[in-house]
Amino acid sequence: GGNKTRFLGVDNGLVGAAYTIAFDWIGRNLFIGNRLASNIEAIKVDGKVKYRTVVLVNDGNRTSVSKPKQIALDPTNGKIFWIDEGGYGVPTKVAMANMDGSNPMILEETVQFPEAITLDIEKRMVYYSSQHPPEVVSIDYDGNNKKTILTEQNGISKPRGLGVLESRLYFMDPVYEKIVRVDLPNGDNPKTIMDNEPDLKNMIIYKKRSMLQHPCMMNNGGCEHICIPYDNGARVCACGMGYKKDNEVSCNPYKTFAVVSQLDMTRGYSLKDASEAMVPITGAGHHILHVDILYRESWIYWVEYNRGHWNGIFRIRPNGTELQGIIKDGIGSNGIRGIAIDWVAGNMYFTNVFPHENYVEVSWLDGTHRKIIVKTTNDAPRELAVNPIKRLLYWIDYGQYPRIGKCYLDGSNWTPVVTSGISNPRDLTVDML
Template identity: 25%
Template sequence: AGFPPPGPAITCILSLTLKQSLMLSSPLLLFANRRDVRLVDGEGVQGESAIVVSELEDAAAVDFLFDESLIFWTDVSEEAIKQTHWNQSSNSVVVSGLNSPDGLACDWLGKKLYWTDSETNRIEVANLDGTSRKVLVWMDLDQPRAIALNPGQRYMYWTDWGEEPRIERAGMDGSSRKVIVNKNIHWPNGLTIDLVEEKLYWADAKLSFIHRANLDGSAREAVVEGTLTHPFALTLSKETLYWTDWQTRSIHACNKHSGDKTREILSGIYSPMDIQVLEPYRQPYIQTPCSNDNGGCSHLCLLSPLQPFYSCACPTGVQLKADGKTCKPGAEQVLLLARRTDLRRISLDLPDFTDIVLQVHDIRHAIAIDYDPVEGFVYWTDDEVRAIRRSYIDGSNATILVNMDINHPDGIAVDWVARNLYWTDTGTDRIEVTRLNGTSRKILISEDLEEPRAIVLDPVNG
């Protein structure tokens, strides 16, 4: 209890906590608590936690970039990844349009965010500001949850608690994917890497244990067995493991080698989720192939376990040019999809066929959609707003073209040669045409139409 109100008080408590922890030489623990993100002293001396960010919906996963004083978290209700500086009280959205972002990891060397989504069953990566977002893994994922990075060796690790529970690893560019643990595993929730001793630790909530193994899954051994109730997330400082437990609603700790010296760090937590040791030694600096000039890549430079130890990558749906470094300007073949309350585009250039939501607001009942390849506008009908609208293919510059005397706009078709737009209206039972900019509107057919729906043009042959 006795939590400070949000605002300047937080900054004060934080700097205090930071100072005290440096003096006490005990690590700071950063954890998500659904309604907020908090810090607590790793030795549990103070017995209470400080709020970093308050008034959140559903904060689940958390990570940080120590060098830049950045804290990141996923919000499952807001379907976004957000960030704050730990000396500021404001926060901002980094990546939006997610479904269920359960796991999050910051690549402190390549300055990237990696995350799992258990609803889309994908692992994605983006720059720290959310740009150049790319799907890395999309096949054979069932319920991906925790994700941990080892950028020094250029591998990422994740847990999957689906039908066939397992821990997998792959290069941080998605290459060399391999299952490393798939026996004696049920609900692998927490996952963390001991960078110094090169060990992987994980917590299993169903089998109530914490195990560890080499980074390739070999030499597996038990650390804590049988005494855990529902371990969720796991992190580690020099010699100590820390984990959150859903049933005890506490943060617990033990010795990372022997599993003894078990103790409770903080109890009575509202809903403890992900946890990280917020210390610079968890993010040691190493020169990487991406450190200089972004590896020569136009967009994403991703670390790889294979020679030359990095690969250039492009935003989802965009192909890499033959030089292996530069991305094409955009997707060349695109499928457009109207889905009642949103519009999506799917690149057909790449095998993952990931759908990207166009960032257009106030779509209530989109029905038909078409595209003008000349100016790059997408056109669609909205039956509830009773309008024809258009925007660029990225969702920007959205405008209403026609909204007068429209009842139930249905089919739509772009004449990209003569620069006209045709549509059907099942309310007025008409087919109409206008210039692509919305001027010179004309009724083409109003007789003998009962429920005119789909419409298609062949402009080349008129």
């Protein structure tokens, strides 16, 4: 139990939650099945930055991912296998693809209520189980030679936690509270290894993997981010979220993308193909109201309104590193309700709302040297937009008398601009061209 390491923290950038995992011991990647996001991701386990890439998603095809129940890997052949409970237009199935997500295919589509999956890599066989009807079935990598090994007549009810070792199949049955092994290929000579064991959840065989020469095992296969084993001993380089391929091995960050707040998370989308252009800002307790960017220094800024840990202004790199809380004190009970980054002078403007007063404040980009430039009880400024060329700060007030106003960057010359013809202004921006 020593040398315990937290691999992914609470704020790990995962949209949804990890449900099942499998480790690629050749490329040293952790594959994660996510039922909420309907995808399978690969995460590089080595290095300071845990690069992540989505290898399989629900793209509307029958071969895509919906609710992955369990995944299994054969890195020696560059294959990923998974059982899927189906939904969202995707059938319940046993499926296979290359580990980079290419060439997905359905091995078995008649399975109902799948429970577990494991592999016999040497013999290129897949073993999977189901609950209704209770059975354990084998099938080869091509989807042929299907054979039912165990059924309800063998005294099983909910076989799960499958594992293969030395021509024997191990499984556990939480209904009968036991762990059993049988001989392969026919399921002969059943032997109960453990009995009367309550709350059985999962099991995996701890064994030494056969090592072989592979490009991913030397200098990460030459890949800048992620080396994924491929068919016939080859490898494919993949780029982490927030990056796109420059060539076969190199990655470049996205230069332009949309940053979208979804209240409990923030994501970046490429304007060309809607792919993930930044590591999502996710985790428990988020209440993200506003976002802004500092392109020159690669910062994403956002405003949280929350009673807990997340309250104030935070920033992070698009690759998910260097998370910082830069404004966390002196915040009104109604929270910070607007933010604007002056990328020329290097200042950050924000509105700070108290029960009977409203502040417009300015600070340096890291939250230091904070100063109140406007304090008002008559107006209710919320969202902000800055024009550093003309040295103007614009604000909107959607209170009892909605309006749009402007002032100089030091807060002086506070002037309403639009006072009629608007009823519920919510945001604004400036076209400086």
